[in-house]
Amino acid sequence: MINFKFSRLGFCENPQISTFIHTPRIVCGLRNGPRKPMWRKRVLSTEAIQAVQSLKLAHNSSKLEHVFSTKVCRLLKDDLLDTLAELQRQNELDLALKVFDFVRKEVWYAPDLSLFNQMIMMLGKNKMVEMAERLFVELRNEGLEPDTRTFTEMIGAYFKVEKVSKAMDTYELMKASGCDPDKLALTILIRNLEKAGEGTLSAVVKKECAKYFDYPQKFIEEVERKYPRRKSVVLL
The missing domain is CATH 1.25.40.10 (Tetratricopeptide repeat domain)
Known part of the structure; x- marks a missing residue:
């Protein structure tokens, strides 16, 4: 044996x-x-x-x-x-x-955006937001331009440390830069905005899904089914 x-x-x-x-x-x-x-x-x-x-x-x-x-x-x-x-x-x-x-x-x-994206994701996971911001600047210094994945990782990093306004600013910067948010980006936004009690901002993001998907309502329903809202408990 x-x-x-x-x-x-x-x-x-x-x-x-x-x-x-x-x-x-x-x-x-x-x-x-x-x-x-x-x-x-x-x-x-x-x-x-x-x-x-x-x-x-x-x-x-x-x-x-x-x-x-x-x-x-x-x-x-x-x-x-x-x-x-x-x-x-x-x-x-x-x-x-x-x-x-x-x-x-x-x-x-040679400057490689995928390497930066992976590191930014790792830094966000570990709540090292300032270092992630530094890499976001450094990739541009190397002649690269952030793509949808880069912006998405930064949005996720900000939500990790509950910086909702920073996450929304990055979302706006993503759109202004010509990068269309994908399903991952919008899922992260909707999920975390509702988790933070930002229902109004979440509604705005949901409305904008119609710009990027053929069946936005189906996508929103899938997100809500996968990440249901937490029901508040009323103590009598």
Whole structure:
């Protein structure tokens, strides 16, 4: 009988087994879009796995510098980007930011809006709004222009820290910039405005859905069904 031992990344560590077993990770949500079959997903290379593990084990600045100079700097482009993506997946914010800055200094780096969008999403998730705002400015300094996804991530970040007016300002800026809000953006707006008790603003956003969808009422009903309003409790 063979005993199987699995690492945190899902690899079988038994030396008698030459292959690896990958545990599927199911993620649901509009942001991620349709899921591709798991076997088509890119698998982390040994070098990328070692880099992630070494970064997480480096508990001070000198050890981090050593990891960057001995492991991270030797990674090929795809492996380096995979390392960044894996740190984002594990919500290792500080390490992801350091690798993100490292990527932007590489000779092969070309301004990439998707990288900024992923980092802004991560920062918003962790309520680091000021840093997300900084990246929003920096992407423009690199010659990029925010798209619908960028504005949506900023809107979500503001709602995370209950800055409703900032979220609405960003929504207006999105439209003024020529970016049509998609279902994700409008869902985030409607859901969070109603959660914040901003029924009037929510009604305005719902009315504007007619500009972007053929069947706006159906979309609104789906949002309300998925995220029902909380009923207030009256104490007698």
